[in-house]
Amino acid sequence: MYVGRFVVVSPEVAAYRVSSRSFPNRHVYERDGALVVGPTEDAPETDNPYIAYNCVRTTDDTAVVGNGSHVDPITEKLALGYPARDALVTALHALDFEKDDYDTPRVAGTVSPEGAYIATVRRDALHVQAVTEPTLVATYERDTPAGYDLDATDPAGAARELYDADFEHAVCAAAVAPVDDGFETAYVNE
Numbered sequence: 001m002y003v004g005r006f007v008v009v010s011p012e013v014a015a016y017r018v019s020s021r022s023f024p025n026r027h028v029y030e031r032d033g034a035l036v037v038g039p040t041e042d043a044p045e046t047d048n049p050y051i052a053y054n055c056v057r058t059t060d061d062t063a064v065v066g067n068g069s070h071v072d073p074i075t076e077k078l079a080l081g082y083p084a085r086d087a088l089v090t091a092l093h094a095l096d097f098e099k100d101d102y103d104t105p106r107v108a109g110t111v112s113p114e115g116a117y118i119a120t121v122r123r124d125a126l127h128v129q130a131v132t133e134p135t136l137v138a139t140y141e142r143d144t145p146a147g148y149d150l151d152a153t154d155p156a157g158a159a160r161e162l163y164d165a166d167f168e169h170a171v172c173a174a175a176v177a178p179v180d181d182g183f184e185t186a187y188v189n190e
């Protein structure tokens with residue numbers, strides 16, 4: 001099954017995978033404390049505005065994952081003191097679904113020692129939900145948050161588990177979790 005990009009959030013960890021039919025030549029890398037999705041050196045030129053973005057950012061107490069430019073305003077609202085639910089609602093409502101050929105939904109997650117959320121904005125819905133067990137939302141097919149069998153509670157394990165998940169066209173994966181002195185991140189490119 002092809003589900004496109006997806007987020008999995010648990011109370012311990014937030015993770016994200018890029019699956020892509022159209023733009024497979026991409027990778028995750030670190031820049032200025034964020035994890036970024038972007039084209040590899042051999043990628044063909046494109047003017048698609050939706051394929052390069054920060055996919056993981058953190059504030060002092062909360063980490064954000066997502067499939068596009070909304071990761072930045074969600075992070076900025078959190079840094080201003082908005083509760084996670086409100087930061088997700090505000091940023092996703094402002095940017096809305098992607099204006100591409102598929103009306104691709106935006107998906108996002110947050111995790112902090114105080115709690116975790118998962119969210120999506122589609123053409124027909126805005127869904128923001130507190131997470132008490134591992135939960136997945138994807139851009140296509142599985143586009144409403146639903147329980148997912150994630151075993152890992154650490155970023156390295158979660159990024160690996162998402163990369164290896166049985167959905168087509170894996171490209172790369174990333175994950176983030178709170179630790180004693182901040183956040184730990186990990187990613188997989190293969």
Ligand SMILES: NC(=O)c1ncn([C@@H]2O[C@H](COP(=O)(O)O)[C@@H](O)[C@H]2O)c1NC=O
Pocket residue numbers: 004005018019020021022023037048050051052067068098100101102104105139
């Ligand atoms: N975030 C991403 O990495 C990303 N990759 C592709 N898209 C969008 O989704 C469309 C379909 O891409 P694909 O055929 O790879 O699933 C692309 O034309 C692009 O507008 C993305 N936008 C949202 O998921």
